[in-house]
Amino acid sequence: NAGVTQTPKFQVLKTGQSMTLQCAQDMNHNSMYWYRQDPGMGLRLIYYSASEGTTDKGEVPNGYNVSRLNKREFSLRLESAAPSQTSVYFCASSEPISYGYTFGSGTRLTVV
Amino acid sequence: DQQVKQNSPSLSVQEGRISILNCDYTNSMFDYFLWYKKYPAEGPTFLISISSIKDKNEDGRFTVFLNKSAKHLSLHIVPSQPGDSAVYFCAARGPPGSSNTGKLIFGQGTTLQVKP
Numbered sequence: 001n002a003g004v005t006q007t008p009k010f011q012v013l014k015t016g017q018s019m020t021l022q023c024a025q026d027m028n029h030n031s032m033y034w035y036r037q038d039p040g041m042g043l044r045l046i047y048y049s050a051s052e053g054t055t056d057k058g059e060v061p062n063g064y065n066v067s068r069l070n071k072r073e074f075s076l077r078l079e080s081a082a083p084s085q086t087s088v089y090f091c092a093s094s095e096p097i098s099y100g101y102t103f104g105s106g107t108r109l110t111v112v
Numbered sequence: 113d114q115q116v117k118q119n120s121p122s123l124s125v126q127e128g129r130i131s132i133l134n135c136d137y138t139n140s141m142f143d144y145f146l147w148y149k150k151y152p153a154e155g156p157t158f159l160i161s162i163s164s165i166k167d168k169n170e171d172g173r174f175t176v177f178l179n180k181s182a183k184h185l186s187l188h189i190v191p192s193q194p195g196d197s198a199v200y201f202c203a204a205r206g207p208p209g210s211s212n213t214g215k216l217i218f219g220q221g222t223t224l225q226v227k228p
Contacts, residue, residue, distance in 0.1 A: 004155070033215070040121075042201060043156070043218040050214070058215070090155055100146050100158030101216060 002026050006091050006104035013081040013111045021076040021107050023091030031094045032074035033058075033101065034066065036087040043090065049074055081111045115139055116204050118219035126227050131189040133200050133222050140183065141207030146216065147176060147187050150199040159200075160187070192226045199223050 004025045013019055025032065034046040045058030047066040055066050063085060065077045074093075078085060088108050092101040117136045125131045133147075143164045148156035162169040162176045162185075169176050175188045189196055202219045206212025 031214075035218075040220055042116075042118075042220040043203075045212075045215055045217075048215060092155075100148070100161060101156075103148075103155030103157070105153070105155045 004104035024073045025093040029093035033092045034076045035090045083111045086111045116219040122223045124225045128191045131192045133187040135185040135202035142204040144205035146203045148201040
């Protein structure tokens, strides 16, 4: 019973490099999300996908792109990494709000 | 503009005592509130929720209180245990018709330390 799986768990990038964070869920949830966590800022929504084939911007989308590959997978891409994107990234999925979101274990990204 | 605020970055309590974590929000149209718990190097896990039509929800040692007139939410943990030491986030569901419709807006988090 994996829930939400994120890869990689850690990554160090140089400024200007690109990378894709992968996320997959096995709970047959329709909605998926990408959040970033920064000290003193809580969790801020980057992008979300309400259902397969749809994506939309959240609070802090600049510098990111997403792909909802299928119902299970939702990837986050950094085209040209910047030090301001150093953060912990969490993917989540959900169905009924009363059960909350299920989060992955996170990707710790450092951009130098 | 922070719509969901947790003004206490940290809280320390003795084992067996009550822990009270607080959360304030600005938008009276939020219709659902949740608390999450996060251990280091793990993702947040759902703890307890409450609908805006209720003022209290209880689950074992955890109780959430909602005061809509004050736009205030609190989580009570009784009795507190060392294993409760974690970061706690409150969250509110974006109201219908807003840019955050259906999505969770999180507070900054409060780090709880329960001392043995």
